[in-house]
Amino acid sequence: MAKEKRISLKDVANSVGVSPTLVSIVLNGKAKQYRIASEMAEKVIKAAMEMNYSPNLIARNLRGGKTQLIGLIVTDISNPFYSAIARIVENRANELGYTVVFSSSDEDLGNTKKLIDVLLSKGVDGLIIVPCDGSEDIIRGLHESNTPLVLIDRNFPNLDVSFSCLNNYKATELTTKHLIEQGYENIALVGYKTGMNHILDRIRGYEDTMNAAGLGKYIQEKKVNLMNTKVEMSSVLDVLVNKKKVEAVIFLTNMLAVTGLYCLKDMNVKIPEDLAVVGFNRNDVFNLFSPTITYIRQPLELIATQAVTILVDKINHGELEIKAMTYSEPQLVVGASSSKKDIG
Amino acid sequence: MAKEKRISLKDVANSVGVSPTLVSIVLNGKAKQYRIASEMAEKVIKAAMEMNYSPNLIARNLRGGKTQLIGLIVTDISNPFYSAIARIVENRANELGYTVVFSSSDEDLGNTKKLIDVLLSKGVDGLIIVPCDGSEDIIRGLHESNTPLVLIDRNFPNLDVSFSCLNNYKATELTTKHLIEQGYENIALVGYKTGMNHILDRIRGYEDTMNAAGLGKYIQEKKVNLMNTKVEMSSVLDVLVNKKKVEAVIFLTNMLAVTGLYCLKDMNVKIPEDLAVVGFNRNDVFNLFSPTITYIRQPLELIATQAVTILVDKINHGELEIKAMTYSEPQLVVGASSSKKDIG
DNA sequence: AAGTTTTGCTAAACCGATTTAGTTTTATAT
């Protein structure tokens, strides 16, 4: 009835009649290096197999200081964008012999601090973090205490911390150019109230492109609160559509776009006749909506894989001072929601 | 440059000039029990705070045999249904002082075995598993070796393993009744090729309801292969719509429904005029589709929260022999995709 | 005043692995 105790190194050693040291050496493949007689090595390996021994990683890690655990902090694992990242991180981590511990910060600074503490105290070898607004100091502190660390999806340009993210400027540059080419002029943008660089870059990409096209007078940026998106989105879209007579809207994140679509549906706004729409990141909703929604595709596979690779490099080679900066290229997937040509 | 070592219990002890034992006792709130002078206790707590001490959980766990880690094995964390569960599991686990390690089995038996081994060797205190087809023996073995274990979303009726899942029979019963009430008779069902109980229950719910309504002659079940869903779905729907002149289709999972909608869109099938559709589990796609899709809502919050609660109970009280069986009640969310009344 | 109890604290064992520093035995060199 009691939980059977696991076979320990000592059990194997006793059964063969040798010291735990010898067993440890043999099972770690260092038999030759330590000049263990090969018959002895075989005997030990056979016994370990027969007894179905597997090392207690906790003990190993206490000694070695490594857990082969990676901590992943996203804002919300139930957000499909981040769960997609999580899956890729998991796959790459597994390939490299790591297991992933995940946590959701809910874009909250306090949670972020707490989660980092918890993950570090669990002994994770390194962290992959989607940093939230205001977390720059924490991230700096973490980096200065030489914790292996890679930021993903977002980054702090002032910090020497490695990151893997999208070329956000180019994303909205692509989007805005596309809309302008389609003949739209009064193009607005809906983002979040945040100081985070990824959003600011997206805004700059839009502004610069509008200005370069001589459409500076149409520049309009609405920013909603992270915590109150649904409520604020309605009024924001009402203003843009009904007051400002905007022709097209660029949503700066996947969630904003989905929330926006809910509102536009409620408002009975016809897309793209009344309003052209561009979203961010692939989502089944965009493909199944009528009309299909144009969106910016991130090379998630690349972004997430690189993050893990960089992190594991840091863990193994201690190249903590090297700042790996990876900006991956966005791609515009054109749907029917941003086209004047399809009308009529 | 070297990674700064973390403050250890010993460091705190030395700084105050007492033994590590005393510090451990005080910081674990056992000062009174061990008759530690209250001034001393305060001094220790103050020092620990000032030195920003946090215990090395690896060491603590090596001694105590507990890691406060829960392993969660789903089929795919990037599937929004499972990432939603993951989030709830995470929240509840955090409340109870646990951290979650997640893994994706991809519905593969080999992966499942491997993941269980890895998670156990990481020292997880217990496992929450979405078992895949064919994993009954592994699960039985795990249970017999007294590993704290709870199945979620799916279960094996022949095993004495605790689980938390939907009342699947009732889900399709509700769905089928609803369609019949709406006046549909030729109602088909699309599921997976699997021996898993949750799917079989859903099929039984449909069959029994059809038979009870005297519509037995219309019973039609199409089963697609898990690995080849997209390709098979097209031909399945083609047969149902064009050959069998089916009036309504019930999709047995969220993914099937989404894949089905892609196909129906390609086929230019009008919903609900040409075909009524009912999906499974909430999804933004269902709400934003035109028409909105009727679906079965699972009380995910309840299901996932219970799973964690049951597991932690097992971990703490060792009630491994108790089989907690939780069937949560489904709810039908009626959209416009299953209604004859709305036509014209 | 001698014995008992309570108070306040510590030494040492322990968890299960890895690693360093030896030790013993056998082989080779001088």
Place this chain on the structure above:
DNA sequence: ATATAAAACTAAATCGGTTTAGCAAAACTT
């Protein structure tokens, strides 16, 4: 025959906590 080297293995320290057993000093009995 004696010193040196190599081979084959082990004892003990270590990681950082928790826990058990126990010690010394103060307080209390009678």
